[in-house]
Amino acid sequence: MRVALFATCVNDAVYPSTAIATVKVLERLGVEVDFPAAQTCCGQPQFNTGYRRETEPLVRRMARAFEGYAYVVAPSGSCVAMVRDNYPRIGARAAAEGRGPALAEAASSLVPRTYELTEFLVDVLGVTDVGAYFPHRVTYHPSCHGLRMLGLGDRPRRLLAAVKGLELLELPGAEECCGFGGTFAVKNPDVSAAMGADKVRHAASTGAEVLCGADNSCLMHIGGMLRRQDAPQRVLHLAEILASTEEEPLA
Amino acid sequence: MPSFPEAAHDAVRNETLRGNLRHATHTIRDKRAVAVSELDDWAQLREAGMRIKDQTLRHLDRHLVQLEKSVTAAGGTVHWAADADEANRIVADLVKATGESEVVKVKSMATQEIGLNEALEAEGIRAYETDLAELIVQLGEDRPSHILVPAIHRNRGEIRDIFAREMSEWGRPAPEGLTDSPADLAEAARLHLREKFLRAKVGVSGANFMVAETGTLVVVESEGNGRMCLTLPETLISVVGIEKIVPTWRDLEVFLQTLPRSSTAERMNPYTSMWTGTTDGDGPKTFHLVLLDNGRTDALADEVGRQALRCIRCSACLNVCPVYERAGGHAYGSVYPGPIGAILTPQLRGTASEIDASLPYASSLCGACYDVCPVAIDIPEVLVHLRERVADQGGKGHRLEKAAVKAASWVLDHPSVLAAGERLASATRTLHPKRLPGPGARQWTESRDLPEMPAEPFRDWWKKNRS
Numbered sequence A: 001m002r003v004a005l006f007a008t009c010v011n012d013a014v015y016p017s018t019a020i021a022t023v024k025v026l027e028r029l030g031v032e033v034d035f036p037a038a039q040t041c042c043g044q045p046q047f048n049t050g051y052r053r054e055t056e057p058l059v060r061r062m063a064r065a066f067e068g069y070a071y072v073v074a075p076s077g078s079c080v081a082m083v084r085d086n087y088p089r090i091g092a093r094a095a096a097e098g099r100g101p102a103l104a105e106a107a108s109s110l111v112p113r114t115y116e117l118t119e120f121l122v123d124v125l126g127v128t129d130v131g132a133y134f135p136h137r138v139t140y141h142p143s144c145h146g147l148r149m150l151g152l153g154d155r156p157r158r159l160l161a162a163v164k165g166l167e168l169l170e171l172p173g174a175e176e177c178c179g180f181g182g183t184f185a186v187k188n189p190d191v192s193a194a195m196g197a198d199k200v201r202h203a204a205s206t207g208a209e210v211l212c213g214a215d216n217s218c219l220m221h222i223g224g225m226l227r228r229q230d231a232p233q234r235v236l237h238l239a240e241i242l243a244s245t246e247e248e249p250l251a
Numbered sequence B: 001m002p003s004f005p006e007a008a009h010d011a012v013r014n015e016t017l018r019g020n021l022r023h024a025t026h027t028i029r030d031k032r033a034v035a036v037s038e039l040d041d042w043a044q045l046r047e048a049g050m051r052i053k054d055q056t057l058r059h060l061d062r063h064l065v066q067l068e069k070s071v072t073a074a075g076g077t078v079h080w081a082a083d084a085d086e087a088n089r090i091v092a093d094l095v096k097a098t099g100e101s102e103v104v105k106v107k108s109m110a111t112q113e114i115g116l117n118e119a120l121e122a123e124g125i126r127a128y129e130t131d132l133a134e135l136i137v138q139l140g141e142d143r144p145s146h147i148l149v150p151a152i153h154r155n156r157g158e159i160r161d162i163f164a165r166e167m168s169e170w171g172r173p174a175p176e177g178l179t180d181s182p183a184d185l186a187e188a189a190r191l192h193l194r195e196k197f198l199r200a201k202v203g204v205s206g207a208n209f210m211v212a213e214t215g216t217l218v219v220v221e222s223e224g225n226g227r228m229c230l231t232l233p234e235t236l237i238s239v240v241g242i243e244k245i246v247p248t249w250r251d252l253e254v255f256l257q258t259l260p261r262s263s264t265a266e267r268m269n270p271y272t273s274m275w276t277g278t279t280d281g282d283g284p285k286t287f288h289l290v291l292l293d294n295g296r297t298d299a300l301a302d303e304v305g306r307q308a309l310r311c312i313r314c315s316a317c318l319n320v321c322p323v324y325e326r327a328g329g330h331a332y333g334s335v336y337p338g339p340i341g342a343i344l345t346p347q348l349r350g351t352a353s354e355i356d357a358s359l360p361y362a363s364s365l366c367g368a369c370y371d372v373c374p375v376a377i378d379i380p381e382v383l384v385h386l387r388e389r390v391a392d393q394g395g396k397g398h399r400l401e402k403a404a405v406k407a408a409s410w411v412l413d414h415p416s417v418l419a420a421g422e423r424l425a426s427a428t429r430t431l432h433p434k435r436l437p438g439p440g441a442r443q444w445t446e447s448r449d450l451p452e453m454p455a456e457p458f459r460d461w462w463k464k465n466r467s
């Protein structure tokens, strides 16, 4: 099977280790991975801040970059949610505003082929045990877009539970937003920080060494708060835990 | 009114307020989840509620005309008010015509929206709130901070102090040695209010629903004080937003199930009052219905935004909102706080003022509000839609932002330029400071560290290792 990796712009620029881990997990499971270099950003930050028109070229670019692939896989629930929920809207509005049906067609062709990593592993490949090894105490934060827009349900937890040596600890108030919210963190810094502080407090109460998530944007915010407080906990993307094996363990 | 982030600044630091809000919203949200899970057809009810409201809004003109006919036929009088001023003038004139200078009120968002109490005050008419929470707010010279529990930001100790201090100013004083036990507080309010009910000749209400086919108005409540306002006075004046209409009694069936479970986590409301015009020897002799537009037809004209008019004011979205929980209801600068306020207020009032332009951004788009809304209002969708409107109008910060977004979009449409930028960021990574100046970066680094840049971007790793 051949899939296109949609690394996402944040992972490409700031968290390459997550994209590398995604490649390794998929390859370990016998999947052939491509990285179409024409990809950049799905346009979520622009769209969510109110710049819908400015997002249109990025929708077109995404559709072109991933043309011809039956599966597009991304280690980011929020970017996949952007494609699935908002691309059809952006296309429909462009058509309604008289810019033709091309964008809507491009957008809708991408939607059914785009998968979040845990969806792809569990639903398409049909695996929950990916052969990973990570002997640490871990708690999982389900990011809002994965949780509510994609309905990932317990897929990420099932994948984690199958990791050898890993002790999965329940996070109190897990389903509450961490307060990142893209530009929200900047436009409403006080409320965002208050939400983040509660998330960090809950994470600490579990006694876990690692707070795991499937969205690096949330982890950037939570991790940034942990580091500012010199907390012993660290954040890790789910893909990196899944990539860790006995032969090549993640430190 | 300052912008939302400014107004939230102090609330976030007020530990008592945050404690009160966290406790109250978490209690009610947990109960709601249980009440909703009891119904195995919740999804269908939600869908039905959404469709009924959408259909009705699509033909609102027709239904309103039918309602006017029904109300008139039942002995009531219908008045049309285009905005707050007109509605206030109509009500003040109606009260003055009775020769009275006092009215009792049942909790009503519409009259708060138009500032009726203040307008009446200016005409020498005193309006007494009779809902327990509204009474607390009125006596405390405060503003409501929640749709259903307007005094949610107060704890029992604070309420005791307000009663002991203020009740005598407004009528019957609080009993000596009042404690902060719920029973004591409720009894003090009961005695204080009874005096008002028995004296009042004019009642003012809102309504949760108006049934077009019969001209019936419906109020649901928990305390029964509203029912007293609706039945004891000689004259009843109801001020209702035009979106509150449902075509038939059958339609009501859906909402009388979803509203109580979503709002107070009850299977049905303790009191459901319905009144149709006037009846000889029973209830008010005169009935006036003031139909309020006040920005609603503008909202109706917006294809995406109009779904906000489906709202049945259950407040479920407030109780699950992490932003509301930290910022408190007052930060929203209107009688409609929380997620629904963030999309309704800027539509009713426009986005010209600082507070109204900031409301669409008062959300992390976490989607919890959409999940619980019994009429499936996609609040995140409307928020983003309204952000577009605000960004388009320019103004504070947005011109700069637009230029930045345009530049970023250009870079993102040119992968080689992006790659060069990523490489530069990685190459200079040891030089990046932990705290940064400038808009955006400063806010970010106030409470969080920035991530360290990697040695190389992913696309370079890929080139070296895989292609």
Ligand code: SF4
Binding pocket: B262, B310, B311, B312, B313, B314, B315, B316, B317, B318, B340, B369, B372, B373, B374, B375, B376, B377
């Ligand atoms: S928007 Fe929905 S959840 Fe919020 S108050 Fe209105 S009906 Fe209730």
